[in-house]
Amino acid sequence: xxxxxxxxxxxxxxxxxxxxxxxxxxxxxxxxxxxxxxxxxxxxxxxxxxxxxxxxxxxxxxxxxxxxxxxxxxxxxxxxxxxxxxxxxxxxxxxxxxxxxxxxxxxxxxxxxxxxxxxxxxxxxxxxxxxxxxxxxxxxxxxxxxxxxxxxxxxxxxxxxxxxxxxxxxxxxxxxxxxxxxxxxxxxxxxxxxxxxxxxxxxxxxxxxxxxxxxxxxxxxxxxxxxxxxxxxxxxxxxxxxxxxxxxxxxxxxxxxxxxxxxxxxxxxxxxxxxxxxxxxxxxxxxxxxxxxxxxxxxxxxxxxxxxxxxxxxxxxxxxxxxxxxxxxxxxxxxxxxxxxxxxxxxxxxxxxxxxxxxxxxxxxxxxxxxxxxxxxxxxxxxxxxxxxxxxxxxxxxxxxxxxxxxxxxxxxxxxxxxxxxxxxxxxxxxxxxxxxxxxxxxxxxxxxxxxxxxxxxxxxxxxxxxxxxxxxxxxxxxxxxx
Ligand code: ADP
Numbered sequence: 001x002x003x004x005x006x007x008x009x010x011x012x013x014x015x016x017x018x019x020x021x022x023x024x025x026x027x028x029x030x031x032x033x034x035x036x037x038x039x040x041x042x043x044x045x046x047x048x049x050x051x052x053x054x055x056x057x058x059x060x061x062x063x064x065x066x067x068x069x070x071x072x073x074x075x076x077x078x079x080x081x082x083x084x085x086x087x088x089x090x091x092x093x094x095x096x097x098x099x100x101x102x103x104x105x106x107x108x109x110x111x112x113x114x115x116x117x118x119x120x121x122x123x124x125x126x127x128x129x130x131x132x133x134x135x136x137x138x139x140x141x142x143x144x145x146x147x148x149x150x151x152x153x154x155x156x157x158x159x160x161x162x163x164x165x166x167x168x169x170x171x172x173x174x175x176x177x178x179x180x181x182x183x184x185x186x187x188x189x190x191x192x193x194x195x196x197x198x199x200x201x202x203x204x205x206x207x208x209x210x211x212x213x214x215x216x217x218x219x220x221x222x223x224x225x226x227x228x229x230x231x232x233x234x235x236x237x238x239x240x241x242x243x244x245x246x247x248x249x250x251x252x253x254x255x256x257x258x259x260x261x262x263x264x265x266x267x268x269x270x271x272x273x274x275x276x277x278x279x280x281x282x283x284x285x286x287x288x289x290x291x292x293x294x295x296x297x298x299x300x301x302x303x304x305x306x307x308x309x310x311x312x313x314x315x316x317x318x319x320x321x322x323x324x325x326x327x328x329x330x331x332x333x334x335x336x337x338x339x340x341x342x343x344x345x346x347x348x349x350x351x352x353x354x355x356x357x358x359x360x361x362x363x364x365x366x367x368x369x370x371x372x373x374x375x376x377x378x379x380x381x382x383x384x385x386x387x388x389x390x391x392x393x394x395x396x397x398x399x400x401x402x403x404x405x406x407x408x409x410x411x412x413x414x415x416x417x418x419x420x421x422x423x424x425x426x427x428x429x430x431x432x433x434x435x436x437x438x439x440x441x442x443x444x445x446x447x448x449x450x451x452x453x454x455x456x457x458x459x460x461x462x463x464x465x466x467x468x469x470x471x472x473x474x475x476x477x478x479x480x481x482x483x
Contacts, residue, residue: 002038002093006086006188010039012207013190014048015055016200021048027180027207032096032327033317035365039184044208049175049216052204056146056173057222059202063143063171066120073117073165075196080110080161080189087157087188092318094182095156096326097281099318108449109161109189112465115449116169122470123169136481141474143171144248145224148217150210150238152230153329154284156182157189159229159252162449162464164189164203167227170473174203175217181329183207210234218242225250225473232413232458250462250472252286252454254387255415258408259289259444260430262401263297265420269442271305273418274393277444279313279371282325283391284333286459287416287438287446291377291384293404296397303352303375306393310353310371313391325391327367331360334367337390340383341372344394349376354392379407401426409435414456418444437463 010029011018019042026040044052063069080087088102095102126139147167151159160176167174178186190205206213217223218241225248226238232253239249259277261270278289294302318326328334341355354372369390377384377394388394398404408417417436421427427441437455438447447453452463462472 002090002184004086004090004188006083006090006191007039007184008191010041010184010187012042012044012048012052013187013194013203013205014044014052015204019044019048027183029094029181029184030365031093032181032329033319033366038093041183041207044206044213046212046216048208049177049206049213050220052175052206053146053148053216053220053222055201056175056204059199060143060146060171060173062199063173063202064199066123066169066171069169069171070117070120072193072196072198073113073168076165076193077110077113077117079192079196080106080113083188083192087185090184090188091157092326094184095153095318096329097318098323098326099321101280102318105155105158109158112158112162112165112449115465116165116470119169119467119470122467123474134483136483138479138481140477140479141170142477144473144475146173146175146222147225147227147473148223149174149176150214150217150226150228150230151176151178151186153179153181154281156185160186160189162469163227164193166464166469167473168198168203170470172225172473175223176203176205177210177213177217178205178207180209214238215241218247219245221245223247227472228252235460248472250464251460252464253415253458253460254413255286255455255459256290256385256387256411256413257287257416257418257436258411258434259292259418260404260408260420261292261294261298261302262419262421262423262426263295264422264426265298266422266442267298267301267305270420271302271309273420273440273444274306275309277418278393279325279391282328282369284329284389286387288388289393289418289444290388291408292393292395293398293407294395296399299375299395299397302395303373306373307353310373313371315368315370325371327365328369328390329367331365331367333389334360334369337369337388337392340386340388340390341374341392344374344377344381344383347381349374349381349394379410385411401430405430405433409433412458415454415459416440
């Protein structure tokens with residue numbers, strides 16, 4: 001069992017109390033690298049979700065002013081950094097990623113709290129005059145209401161933290177449902193929020209199965225925003241379920257990121273960027289390059305350079321400082337990645353490195369997948385349509401700019417995309433036409449707190465981070481005053 005000063009209790013936080021009432025069943029949290037049991041958490045259900053929503057709604061009546069809320073955010077920022085080591089340990093133990101990546105995740109999460117703490121100005125009312133009108137017009141931003149946050153297991157602290165920080169600045173009450181694989185990071189964050197002095201009952205954490213809790217969150221009229229990060233399939237379900245009570249949905253869904261390397265690219269930069277982007281979190285992020293398109297004249301050079309680097313990557317337990325790639329989240333994730341690789345190979349792709357791993361060991365755990373390089377991928381293969389979510393680079397070649405642009409945009413998804421070229425005009429042309437909400441031009445950098453991040457097409461609705469990210473949790477109200 002995991003002992004941690006940040007986890008004095010491993011339970012749900014409902015109406016200001018860490019509760020162990022639940023529905024009678026226990027959620028068993030395991031280390032994906034070893035199978036070790038980390039925690040047993042009493043599972044909450046629909047009734048608990050309802051109590052949490054009602055607590056969040058009632059507490060909103062007493063929500064402090066924006067200046068005070070900014071103080072809470074600043075305090076959480078400090079607490080996250082003060083507890084960086086311990087939080088990183090919790091993330092790695094329950095999620096599997098290398099410890100150094102968990103450190104980055106903690107810092108990244110903390111940066112959202114600092115960013116939103118500094119943007120109370122975004123809440124200021126805007127008075128304005130209408131020509132030839134004697135009336136006074138003022139636009140206000142009001143808290144949207146209770147926000148339900150449903151978050152995934154790949155960045156268990158950051159995906160929750162970025163929503164939490166924005167919603168709190170907006171003045172909303174919160175009900176969070178973390179992924180069942182990784183609830184401990186969420187529990188630690190809520191324990192720190194409590195230490196920061198956030199009014200009791202305003203922020204609630206409901207740990208339990210997706211179905212009854214999700215149904216309650218989508219149907220309860222007090223929930224005004226469903227803020228979700230996860231698969232497109234579940235995102236669509238949440239839209240449908242939220243329709244009856246006309247909730248706002250803020251959805252960060254799956255991607256199918258194109259990574260385009262033109263013949264005039266700085267190839268070393270492209271390769272370095274791909275390595276960082278692709279193997280982060282063992283390839284299990286929605287901004288990981290999914291389809292690598294390289295100009296046909298560079299294909300053999302790319303193969304050589306990647307072929308040099310992949311064998312040096314160390315796969316293992318994330319707690320080991322030497323590890324570059326941790327386990328996949330569970331054996332079914334392993335099976336999915338392996339089936340995508342096998343499908344590609346059966347359709348003519350060539351295995352240049354990795355692949356053919358042994359199945360996860362006898363127990364259910366340790367789903368380690370080797371870094372894998374596939375050349376000759378194309379749109380006839382599943383891995384060009386589905387998120388790989390594993391450490392597999394799939395490379396296709398192209399000839400013409402218009403051809404690769406059409407192929408990149410042919411996906412229903414449009415989250416991240418990357419373009420590598422030294423020709424500025426070509427770069428601008430491509431970026432302008434690429435249907436992705438986050439585009440790296442000669443960079444594979446991910447999001448940052450001050451910039452809006454989100455997807456086009458089936459990759460989502462709304463943005464996280466930046467002023468746009470705050471607006472997700474605000475209602476705009478126009479007041480017209482007779483003078
Ligand atoms: P992933 O494939 O990355 O696990 P999911 O979309 O399945 O992505 O899960 C993301 C989050 O959505 C998790 O917290 C999961 O428990 C939750 N979830 C899954 N199914 C539902 C559902 N039917 N209703 C509400 N939440 C759900």
